[in-house]
Amino acid sequence: MFTLFSLKNGLENVPGFFCDAVNVGMRTKPADAADDFQLSGDVAFIRSDTPCNIAAVFTKNRFQAAPLRHFQRYPKGFQTNFVLINAKNANAMTGEKGIEDIDTLFERLSQKISLTNPVMSSTGVIGYRLDLEKISLAFDAFDYGANKSDKTARAIMTTDKFKKELCFRVELNNGEAFHIAAICKGAGMINPAMATMLCFVVTDATVPADEMQEMLQDAADQSFNRISVDGDTSTNDTLMLLSNGKSGVYDAEAFREALERITFELAMLILKDGEGASKLVAFEVKGALNDEEAMHASRALSNSLLVKTALFGEDPNWGRIASTIGASGVACDDSLLTIRYDDLLIYSNEFRELDKAREEKAYKIMKQEGFRVTCDLGMGSGSYTSYGCDLSYEYVKINAEYRT
Amino acid sequence: MFTLFSLKNGLENVPGFFCDAVNVGMRTKPADAADDFQLSGDVAFIRSDTPCNIAAVFTKNRFQAAPLRHFQRYPKGFQTNFVLINAKNANAMTGEKGIEDIDTLFERLSQKISLTNPVMSSTGVIGYRLDLEKISLAFDAFDYGANKSDKTARAIMTTDKFKKELCFRVELNNGEAFHIAAICKGAGMINPAMATMLCFVVTDATVPADEMQEMLQDAADQSFNRISVDGDTSTNDTLMLLSNGKSGVYDAEAFREALERITFELAMLILKDGEGASKLVAFEVKGALNDEEAMHASRALSNSLLVKTALFGEDPNWGRIASTIGASGVACDDSLLTIRYDDLLIYSNEFRELDKAREEKAYKIMKQEGFRVTCDLGMGSGSYTSYGCDLSYEYVKINAEYRT
Numbered sequence: 001m002f003t004l005f006s007l008k009n010g011l012e013n014v015p016g017f018f019c020d021a022v023n024v025g026m027r028t029k030p031a032d033a034a035d036d037f038q039l040s041g042d043v044a045f046i047r048s049d050t051p052c053n054i055a056a057v058f059t060k061n062r063f064q065a066a067p068l069r070h071f072q073r074y075p076k077g078f079q080t081n082f083v084l085i086n087a088k089n090a091n092a093m094t095g096e097k098g099i100e101d102i103d104t105l106f107e108r109l110s111q112k113i114s115l116t117n118p119v120m121s122s123t124g125v126i127g128y129r130l131d132l133e134k135i136s137l138a139f140d141a142f143d144y145g146a147n148k149s150d151k152t153a154r155a156i157m158t159t160d161k162f163k164k165e166l167c168f169r170v171e172l173n174n175g176e177a178f179h180i181a182a183i184c185k186g187a188g189m190i191n192p193a194m195a196t197m198l199c200f201v202v203t204d205a206t207v208p209a210d211e212m213q214e215m216l217q218d219a220a221d222q223s224f225n226r227i228s229v230d231g232d233t234s235t236n237d238t239l240m241l242l243s244n245g246k247s248g249v250y251d252a253e254a255f256r257e258a259l260e261r262i263t264f265e266l267a268m269l270i271l272k273d274g275e276g277a278s279k280l281v282a283f284e285v286k287g288a289l290n291d292e293e294a295m296h297a298s299r300a301l302s303n304s305l306l307v308k309t310a311l312f313g314e315d316p317n318w319g320r321i322a323s324t325i326g327a328s329g330v331a332c333d334d335s336l337l338t339i340r341y342d343d344l345l346i347y348s349n350e351f352r353e354l355d356k357a358r359e360e361k362a363y364k365i366m367k368q369e370g371f372r373v374t375c376d377l378g379m380g381s382g383s384y385t386s387y388g389c390d391l392s393y394e395y396v397k398i399n400a401e402y403r404t
Numbered sequence: 405m406f407t408l409f410s411l412k413n414g415l416e417n418v419p420g421f422f423c424d425a426v427n428v429g430m431r432t433k434p435a436d437a438a439d440d441f442q443l444s445g446d447v448a449f450i451r452s453d454t455p456c457n458i459a460a461v462f463t464k465n466r467f468q469a470a471p472l473r474h475f476q477r478y479p480k481g482f483q484t485n486f487v488l489i490n491a492k493n494a495n496a497m498t499g500e501k502g503i504e505d506i507d508t509l510f511e512r513l514s515q516k517i518s519l520t521n522p523v524m525s526s527t528g529v530i531g532y533r534l535d536l537e538k539i540s541l542a543f544d545a546f547d548y549g550a551n552k553s554d555k556t557a558r559a560i561m562t563t564d565k566f567k568k569e570l571c572f573r574v575e576l577n578n579g580e581a582f583h584i585a586a587i588c589k590g591a592g593m594i595n596p597a598m599a600t601m602l603c604f605v606v607t608d609a610t611v612p613a614d615e616m617q618e619m620l621q622d623a624a625d626q627s628f629n630r631i632s633v634d635g636d637t638s639t640n641d642t643l644m645l646l647s648n649g650k651s652g653v654y655d656a657e658a659f660r661e662a663l664e665r666i667t668f669e670l671a672m673l674i675l676k677d678g679e680g681a682s683k684l685v686a687f688e689v690k691g692a693l694n695d696e697e698a699m700h701a702s703r704a705l706s707n708s709l710l711v712k713t714a715l716f717g718e719d720p721n722w723g724r725i726a727s728t729i730g731a732s733g734v735a736c737d738d739s740l741l742t743i744r745y746d747d748l749l750i751y752s753n754e755f756r757e758l759d760k761a762r763e764e765k766a767y768k769i770m771k772q773e774g775f776r777v778t779c780d781l782g783m784g785s786g787s788y789t790s791y792g793c794d795l796s797y798e799y800v801k802i803n804a805e806y807r808t
Contacts, residue, residue: 063730063738093726093738093756126723128757235727305709319530322497323639326467334467334497352497353532 001173002254004261007181010149010165011046014179016246017202019046020146021155024137026088041155043138044085046200051079051116052244055212057220059237066091066098067120068238073099074117077209082118083200083240084109085156086135089124090196092235101130108132112139121238123158123185123196153183156198160185164269170205170251170258178205178247180258184266186273196236197224199266204246205255215256216241223263226386227271227302239263268387277389279311280370285325288382293330295384300328301373302388311390316354316362318347325375336378341365405577406658408665411585414553414569415450418583420650421606423450424550425559428541430492445559447542448489450604455483455520456648459616461624463641470495470502471524472642477503478521481613486522487604487644488513489560490539493528494600496639505534512536516543525642527562527589527600557587560602564589568673574609574655574662582609582651584662588670590677600640601628603670608650609659619660620645627667630790631675631706643667672791681793683715684774689729692786697734699788704732705777706792715794720758720766722751729779740782745769 007013021041029039058068074080084105091098106118122130153163167181186197207215220239241259271280283301288294301307304324310317318339325332339347342365346354354362365371411417425445433443462472478484488509495502510522526534557567571585590601611619624643645663675684687705692698705711708728714721722743729736743751746769750758758766769775 059731060733061727061730062733062736063726090723093723093751095739095753095756125721126727127721127751233731235730317529317531319494319497322467323465323530326465326639327463327637329464329466332466335499347497347531349499352499 002251002257003171004258005169005171007167007169007179010153010167010183011181011202012147012149013167013169014181014202014204016049016052016204016244017046017242018049018145018147019044019152020143020148021151022138022141024134024141026086026131026134040157041151042087043135044152044155045142046083046085046152046202046242047113047144048081048242048244050244051081052242053207053209053212054078054080054119054243055216055241057216057239059233059235061233061235061237063093063235065122065235066094066102067122068236070099070102071119078117080119080242081116082109082113083242084118084120085198086120086122086130087124087156087158089122089128089130090126090236091122091130092126094127094129097129101132104132105130105135108136109139112142113144121198121200121240123156123198123236126235149181149183156183156185158185158196161273164266164273166262166265168258168262170254172249172251172254176247176249178249178255179203180205180255180262182262182266184270186270196234197238197270198236199224199239199263200242201240201259201262202242202244203255204244206245206248206250207243207255208250212241212243215259218256219259219263222260223267224270227267227388271387271389274389278392279368279390281311281388281390282370282372282385283388284372284374284383284385285377286374286383287376287378287380288384289331289380290382291384292382294382295386297325297328297330297375297377298384298386300324301375302386305391308388308391311366312392314363314366316341316346316359316366318354321373321375322347325377330377331379332377333379338376338378340374342371406655406661407575408662409573409575411571411573411583414557414571414587415585415606416551416553417571417573418585418606418608420453420456420608420648421450421646422453422549422551423448423556424547424552425555426542426545428538428545430490430535430538444561445555446491447539448556448559449546450487450489450556450606450646451517451548452485452646452648454648455485456646457611457613457616458482458484458523458647459620459645461620461643463637463639465637465639465641467497467639469526469639470498470506471526472640474503474506475523478523482521484523484646485520486513486517487646488522488524489602490524490526490534491528491560491562493526493532493534494530494640495526495534496530498531498533501533505536508536509534509539512540513543516546517548525602525604525640525644527560527602527640530639553585553587560587560589562589562600565677568670568677570666570669572662572666574658576653576655576658580651580653582653582659583607584609584659584666586666586670588674590674600638601642601674602640603628603643603667604646605644605663605666606646606648607659608648610649610652610654611647611659612654615656616645616647619663622660623663623667626664627671628674631671631792675791675793678793682796683772683794685715685792685794686774686776686789687792688776688778688787688789689781690778690787691780691782691784692788693735693784694786695788696786698786699790701729701732701734701779701781702788702790704728705779706790709795712792712795715770716796718767718770720745720750720763720770722758725777725779726751729781734781735783736781737783742780742782744778746775
């Protein structure tokens with residue numbers, strides 16, 4: 001038994017971790033910015049005062065960016081004490097030079113602070129070398145003893161409309177406690193992926209090093225992987241877990257729960273911040289032949305342009321939902337299928353045409369900021385829920401104007 | 405040897421076929437229509453004065469609409485003399501009742517004209533029963549001896565901005581000739597599919613009945629299937645070929661060429677009419693491990709929201725193209741990859757960063773109404789080209805407001 005308490009702010013609650021961000025001029029003030037416009041940092045760090053265990057889940061994109069390839073050069077089970085992060089440039093498709101650039105940066109940084117297997121994480125435009133001179137300016141400007149989680153969370157934002165940071169204090173029944181905190185960025189609507197999703201989780205729980213990777217993968221599968229298009233992932237997506245063991249406390253069940261909850265809540269924040277999105281919709285598919293088919297149909301729904309635009313248009317017609325399920329290739333039968341918006345039945349074999357009264361109710365449900373679409377295929381017991389949002393004019397605007 | 409001549413107009417050039425369309429009130433005048441607004445028909449027919457051979461390629465959607473299921477009740481190799489078509493209602497997800505409704509319509513129609521295995525084709529909203537009384541009104545109003553291809557082509561339009569009809573006269577070297585003509589509808593941008601693609605091809609060539617199906621499937625694979633999302637197809641998509649043999653002429657090579665060309669040109673017209681689209685882009689992938697991988701990567705490009713919005717934004721950066729290929733899961737290596745816009749190299753291992761001069765040239769290419777993106781993966785000899793268009797504000801508007 002254990003209790004999770006949400007704490008204000010983020011990384012600063014976890015003993016032994018430090019973070020800061022500065023602006024070295026890669027991120028510049030918009031021409032139309034107000035006089036009191038506060039420019040966020042563009043280079044940041046998260047460090048541990050002792051080498052800590054690290055696990056990471058990376059994009060499945062075959063063109064992994066340089067920082068991801070740099071990370072994977074370290075031996076399995078390595079410890080680190082420093083994560084360097086930059087915005088505005090993804091250091092992706094930069095070849096071997098991109099990796100050498102990271103080595104050069106860490107060589108310079110090592111003259112300021114002692115480094116153990118430092119790792120890097122980048123987000124921004126694909127296809128350009130890092131500006132080493134600019135980034136190096138940060139090494140003099142950083143306050144290495146600071147714990148500015150808010151500033152760091154803002155530094156990693158790109159098209160995000162709000163910063164994303166969370167912290168839980170987890171109290172076990174015996175009175176012992178540990179912390180888990182995370183900052184995250186990502187506002188790609190359909191594929192947080194392609195717009196790069198970065199998430200850094202730190203904890204003072206004494207997590208067994210050899211269990212971290214599996215737990216982190218499980219957490220990703222329950223959270224960020226439920227809001228992304230399968231196979232349509234950016235070159236830079238990264239979820240990292242840093243554990244320094246400072247609390248001396250560990251409870252497998254409590255930690256797993258805290259990790260899954262913090263990643264799930266951040267995933268929902270990414271959706272809420274979805275580019276141009278106005279609604280968060282859970283697509284629950286049940287009664288599928290098996291879980292895999294349920295996942296396939298559920299993801300087809302959350303990725304369908306026609307479903308997304310219908311959500312934006314608040315059209316209660318279930319036709320696009322049924323058609324998307326039929327097109328997804330899973331086993332289904334229109335006489336067994338039922339579709340619900342929240343608890344309202346809007347399609348079944350006995351009840352195919354939507355009457356005015358029910359359409360009115362469906363319309364009210366769709367007006368909400370969040371609701372659930374449940375499709376029961378009636379074929380078996382497989383189930384899966386993915387999460388999506390609507391597609392608006394704003395999405396097109398952002399993605400036509402923003403250079404990934 | 406043979407020569408193809410494009411003829412003006414469409415179906416009226418092919419002896420033995422007749423068509424007409426009327427408006428029975430399912431399609432209504434928009435509130436803001438001008439005084440001289442001409443309302444298109446909503447019920448149409450194409451008939452042959454003798455029973456003719458028919459082949460059809462239907463959607464792979466598991467929830468095939470009632471008219472498709474009705475068609476497939478006929479024995480293999482059946483002949484028909486009548487295709488009844490309606491807009492505004494897809495007769496999809498209507499269960500057995502939807503099929504019975506078609507039987508009822510043909511029972512009524514048989515009192516006006518002699519029918520041999522009549523078939524139906526529908527497009528419009530999913531989930532509503534046909535209005536049999538309204539549709540039956542057409543049976544009195546039709547001119548069964550008319551050949552109004554233009555009117556028929558307009559009657560099947562939904563969000564299409566222009567009607568689509570083509571006709572070729574194919575002259576063989578020995579002076580013999582046959583005709584092939586088609587009308588088509590569809591303006592779904594990414595999945596012509598989901599917005600229903602209908603295409604009716606008629607010919608007086610003496611096509612061997614047992615070769616029609618395979619030739620039609622091949623033509624679909626070279627045309628409509630190159631502009632649609634794999635697996636994301638509507639409940640009603642239909643491509644039909646009707647052959648009455650009136651010319652007494654047949655040449656396998658000439659007919660195949662004519663059929664492939666007419667379907668390809670119509671597919672390109674659908675793309676040009678893409679909802680909100682302003683550019684037609686060919687995505688050629690070559691040097692893939694095999695043709696299947698090339699197809700997979702090519703379709704990933706033509707379906708990527710981020711590539712499409714970048715095309716709309718006329719952003720010459722190749723990052724989203726590379727990232728989409730990497731994410732598609734095909735074998736690739738960033739040091740072997742090259743990317744070209746038309747003939748302009750914009751990415752290769754030796755040439756990763758886009759300089760100003762080349763960016764300027766790329767920008768000019770992207771300004772065109774049509775251009776080619778060629779990605780050479782450098783892994784093998786597989787190749788495939790699919791065709792797509794950009795994604796604009798207009799697309800969202802159409803799909804948020806139109807009820808499929």
